[in-house]
Amino acid sequence: MRACVLAVCLLSACAPALPVQRLSANIDRAQQSGILMGSSWEGTQPSFAWAFPRLVAFAELHHYTVEVVNIRQYGFAGMNYFAPIRLIQIDDSMSVNHQVSTLVHELAHIFQPQELPKGFPREVFAEAVAMYACEGFGLNTRRETYSYLAGVPMPMREAVLNKYAVLIQKVSTEIAVYVKPQE
Numbered sequence: 178m179r180a181c182v183l184a185v186c187l188l189s190a191c192a193p194a195l196p197v198q199r200l201s202a203n204i205d206r207a208q209q210s211g212i213l214m215g216s217s218w219e220g221t222q223p224s225f226a227w228a229f230p231r232l233v234a235f236a237e238l239h240h241y242t243v244e245v246v247n248i249r250q251y252g253f254a255g256m257n258y259f260a261p262i263r264l265i266q267i268d269d270s271m272s273v274n275h276q277v278s279t280l281v282h283e284l285a286h287i288f289q290p291q292e293l294p295k296g297f298p299r300e301v302f303a304e305a306v307a308m309y310a311c312e313g314f315g316l317n318t319r320r321e322t323y324s325y326l327a328g329v330p331m332p333m334r335e336a337v338l339n340k341y342a343v344l345i346q347k348v349s350t351e352i353a354v355y356v357k358p359q360e
């Protein structure tokens with residue numbers, strides 16, 4: 178009996194953490210080392226304009242409409258996600274890579290567990306999905322994601338990432354593969 182308990186402990190201690198479960202610690206380290214300055218969707222990365230229509234098609238598959246409009250005139254920031262009327266609005270003044278990563282984030286909200294409280298917990302879920310999905314089709318948004326999630330209280334961020342690691346991985350893979358089917 179004692180041997181069994183020991184074996185179980187050893188097994189769980191040796192089980193490698195999923196990448197999502199290491200994300201929170203990586204964010205803390207990045208923040209401490211001060212490398213979260215600047216933007217990772219501009220500059221050296223190519224344009225991911227080709228991904229936008231794929232994401233719009235993915236939204237339509239889930240019965241959402243995407244509009245690229247001037248939403249600043251209504252006093253909103255870069256995006257809107259109106260779940261009841263299934264409408265996602267992306268601001269037309271953002272750069273194309275910023276629009277792509279923002280749209281992925283908004284699409285991720287479609288899959289958020291309903292038991293997740295509004296606000297920070299839902300943002301952690303959506304932003305983690307967005308980062309891994311973008312990475313899956315080639316767009317690196319790590320700096321923006323880390324900066325955004327560094328603003329969430331650490332225990333809350335860690336709890337969401339740990340609890341929903343498998344779902345985050347599943348949804349991000351689903352979006353990435355839809356945008357860029359693997360050979």
Ligand SMILES: [Zn+2]
Pocket residue numbers: 282283286299300303
């Ligand atoms: Zn959000």
